[in-house]
Amino acid sequence: xxxxxxxxxxxxxxKLIAAGRRAFGTIGYAxxxxxxxxxxxxxxxxxxxxxxxxxxxxxxxxIMEIDAEMTERLNEVSAVAPTRWQGFVDECSAYxxxxxxxxxxxxxxxxxxxxxxxxxxxxxTPGCIAALSRSINRLKADGEIIDIDTETAARLINGASxxxxxxxxxxxxxxxxxxxxxxxxxxxxxxxxxxx
Amino acid sequence: xxxxxxxxxxxxxxKLIAAGRRAFGTIGYAxxxxxxxxxxxxxxxxxxxxxxxxxxxxxxxxIMEIDAEMTERLNEVSAVAPTRWQGFVDECSAYxxxxxxxxxxxxxxxxxxxxxxxxxxxxxTPGCIAALSRSINRLKADGEIIDIDTETAARLINGASxxxxxxxxxxxxxxxxxxxxxxxxxxxxxxxxxxx
DNA sequence: AGATAATGCATACGTCCCGTATGTCAATGG
DNA sequence: CCATTGACATACGGGACGTATGCATTATCT
Numbered sequence: 436x437x438x439x440x441x442x443x444x445x446x447x448x449x450k451l452i453a454a455g456r457r458a459f460g461t462i463g464y465a466x467x468x469x470x471x472x473x474x475x476x477x478x479x480x481x482x483x484x485x486x487x488x489x490x491x492x493x494x495x496x497x498i499m500e501i502d503a504e505m506t507e508r509l510n511e512v513s514a515v516a517p518t519r520w521q522g523f524v525d526e527c528s529a530y531x532x533x534x535x536x537x538x539x540x541x542x543x544x545x546x547x548x549x550x551x552x553x554x555x556x557x558x559x560t561p562g563c564i565a566a567l568s569r570s571i572n573r574l575k576a577d578g579e580i581i582d583i584d585t586e587t588a589a590r591l592i593n594g595a596s597x598x599x600x601x602x603x604x605x606x607x608x609x610x611x612x613x614x615x616x617x618x619x620x621x622x623x624x625x626x627x628x629x630x631x
Numbered sequence: 632x633x634x635x636x637x638x639x640x641x642x643x644x645x646k647l648i649a650a651g652r653r654a655f656g657t658i659g660y661a662x663x664x665x666x667x668x669x670x671x672x673x674x675x676x677x678x679x680x681x682x683x684x685x686x687x688x689x690x691x692x693x694i695m696e697i698d699a700e701m702t703e704r705l706n707e708v709s710a711v712a713p714t715r716w717q718g719f720v721d722e723c724s725a726y727x728x729x730x731x732x733x734x735x736x737x738x739x740x741x742x743x744x745x746x747x748x749x750x751x752x753x754x755x756t757p758g759c760i761a762a763l764s765r766s767i768n769r770l771k772a773d774g775e776i777i778d779i780d781t782e783t784a785a786r787l788i789n790g791a792s793x794x795x796x797x798x799x800x801x802x803x804x805x806x807x808x809x810x811x812x813x814x815x816x817x818x819x820x821x822x823x824x825x826x827x
Numbered sequence: 828a829g830a831t832a833a834t835g836c837a838t839a840c841g842t843c844c845c846g847t848a849t850g851t852c853a854a855t856g857g
Numbered sequence: 858c859c860a861t862t863g864a865c866a867t868a869c870g871g872g873a874c875g876t877a878t879g880c881a882t883t884a885t886c887t
Contacts, residue, residue: 468843479867482866489846597794639835840877843873855861857859
């Protein structure tokens with residue numbers, strides 16, 4: 436039963452993040468009792484305060500984990516597309532679809548910004564924005580997109596996407612709304628394409 | 632000292648909304664103690680629970696008040712513009728600027744959605760979206776905008792605007808970022824204009 | 828007009844939850 | 858082999874929310 440110390444610690448951290456992520460993603464940050472979800476992980480609040488300082492610290496760790504996963508997924512999507520432009524559109528669509536997943540929506544788009552402020556700021560540009568920026572830069576190099584500041588465009592699209600997702604997810608008829616939203620969104624993207 | 636009953640009640644409601652609005656807009660919803668801000672208004676939590684049910688109920692009332700004010704302001708802006716298109720652009724710019732005001736940003740774009748869910752949903756389309764939609768419809772009638780679903784476009788712009796505002800407000804250099812953001816935003820709007 | 832019902836609002840209480848201060852046990856290192 | 862550090866649990870205090878209850882003033886009914 437030789438278990439290196441570091442391994443035990445990492446395991447504890449992982450359990451806390453996983454437990455917090457589940458709680459935050461389902462009942463939400465405010466309603467999640469630290470005693471409850473640490474208990475489910477076989478730990479106590481003591482461990483949480485030791486590793487993350489406070490409840491917000493744990494949320495931050497959870498968000499960084501999710502952000503990394505999203506970045507990875509976005510990169511995969513744009514990588515397999517046949518053309519640059521198609522990859523761009525696919526990436527944006529994927530972003531909307533991810534924002535429909537309850538856990539991502541709740542943690543990344545609702546509770547995260549509310550508790551920690553603008554998430555895209557307190558880190559040196561998080562993965563999602565960076566991924567979009569890369570795609571846009573490639574399109575600019577190819578001359579396929581109108582003249583627009585890269586990061587601004589990335590954030591415009593980011594904002595529009597997440598609002599589309601919220602709209603769809605909270606609609607009483609998500610299917611129908613989704614059709615309208617994606618169609619409109621693609622129309623907007625299309626208008627950004629350089630025409631000649 | 633004859634004061635009609637209804638008047639006293641309305642005054643109490645008004646005081647509670649004003650006090651809550653100030654507290655929510657400055658320190659934020661979560662940090663605002665009901666005992667504190669009702670006390671500042673010369674009342675107690677009893678009055679609040681009587682009129683609004685709970686803390687969230689008061690937040691909802693505050694939001695409705697602010698939404699009405701924003702709608703009014705947006706209508707004024709688009710009314711004085713020389714052309715339809717200019718009115719539309721001005722309206723969008725005004726929306727970004729409003730989202731820069733700390734109170735609006737905090738209540739309407741951070742705490743509101745986090746506590747109550749998608750605000751633009753639990754009401755039959757709030758004023759801000761409706762105002763944008765009206766402008767867009769006029770542009771469509773004039774054939775000045777690309778073919779796109781009206782409400783979808785309104786929400787796209789709404790989402791993009793609020794993210795621009797968050798970006799600007801939280802930047803360490805708001806002036807510079809503001810320039811980039813507004814320029815990029817106008818570029819996007821321009822691309823929505825029908826070209827010939 | 829007097830009695831009664833209803834309503835606006837305050838007070839009192841219980842409970843939950845967070846943050847800190849303190850304690851304990853195991854691991855590491857000299 | 859002992860001392861120190863660090864990981865984590867337990868104990869405690871405070872604050873905030875929601876509800877139940879009480880009181881006073883106004884509305885209602887005969």
